[in-house]
Amino acid sequence: DGGITQSPKYLFRKEGQNVTLSCEQNLNHDAMYWYRQDPGQGLRLIYYSQIVNDFQKGDIAEGYSVSREKKESFPLTVTSAQKNPTAFYLCASSMTLRDRSTQYFGPGTRLTVL
Amino acid sequence: GESVGLHLPTLSVQEGDNSIINCAYSNSASDYFIWYKQESGKGPQFIIDIRSNMDKRQGQRVTVLLNKTVKHLSLQIAATQPGDSAVYFCAVDTGRRALTFGSGTRLQVQP
Numbered sequence: 754d755g756g757i758t759q760s761p762k763y764l765f766r767k768e769g770q771n772v773t774l775s776c777e778q779n780l781n782h783d784a785m786y787w788y789r790q791d792p793g794q795g796l797r798l799i800y801y802s803q804i805v806n807d808f809q810k811g812d813i814a815e816g817y818s819v820s821r822e823k824k825e826s827f828p829l830t831v832t833s834a835q836k837n838p839t840a841f842y843l844c845a846s847s848m849t850l851r852d853r854s855t856q857y858f859g860p861g862t863r864l865t866v867l
Numbered sequence: 868g869e870s871v872g873l874h875l876p877t878l879s880v881q882e883g884d885n886s887i888i889n890c891a892y893s894n895s896a897s898d899y900f901i902w903y904k905q906e907s908g909k910g911p912q913f914i915i916d917i918r919s920n921m922d923k924r925q926g927q928r929v930t931v932l933l934n935k936t937v938k939h940l941s942l943q944i945a946a947t948q949p950g951d952s953a954v955y956f957c958a959v960d961t962g963r964r965a966l967t968f969g970s971g972t973r974l975q976v977q978p
Binding site for chain 2: 845859
């Protein structure tokens with residue numbers, strides 16, 4: 754089955770700790786994205802990557818970091834500098850950045866800071 | 868910039884009725900519009916899209932209408948079923964780096 758996987762589904766973190774969310778795709782897509790979803794709000798772009806070894810800040814990148822060492826993987830680290838990290842995090846991919854209108858989403862990771 | 872909003876946070880309909888979910892956008896340069904469905908605890912799924920050179924597009928039980936004059940987009944679902952219960956988002960592509968997403972409307976289908 755082709756698709757995007759995110760793990761874990763639920764994640765709990767203590768304040769002051771960094772945590773890494775996994776995102777893997779086997780769609781052979783060049784572009785990948787990370788979004789944050791809060792109740793009553795639309796998806797907000799954290800980071801995106803249009804190709805391996807490249808990534809760009811989105812609208813709310815502060816307190817987050819990413820890497821893109823492999824085409825199929827785009828992990829997101831939520832650092833202790835992120836002041837309000839509790840949210841639902843969604844990873845997505847598209848064939849290319851130009852094809853961003855056709856994004857495929859993963860199932861999401863719900864992060865809760867205790 | 869672009870802002871995208873929806874007219875109602877929750878829409879409740881009877882099974883078998885038609886549903887209409889609305890979305891307003893602000894940037895007249897927006898050229899591509901997408902509707903997504905998100906079920907509880909899952910990622911959004913593509914439903915239907917429409918380009919700015921069209922005013923209507925139909926899919927299976929779904930129709931999207933675009934009114935560029937008033938910057939308004941709607942999703943119509945015919946014969947709504949319990950499986951249609953979800954949050955529906957519109958997203959807008961202005962040709963910049965990313966899509967702009969609306970906050971979503973929760974559709975509740977009553978049996």
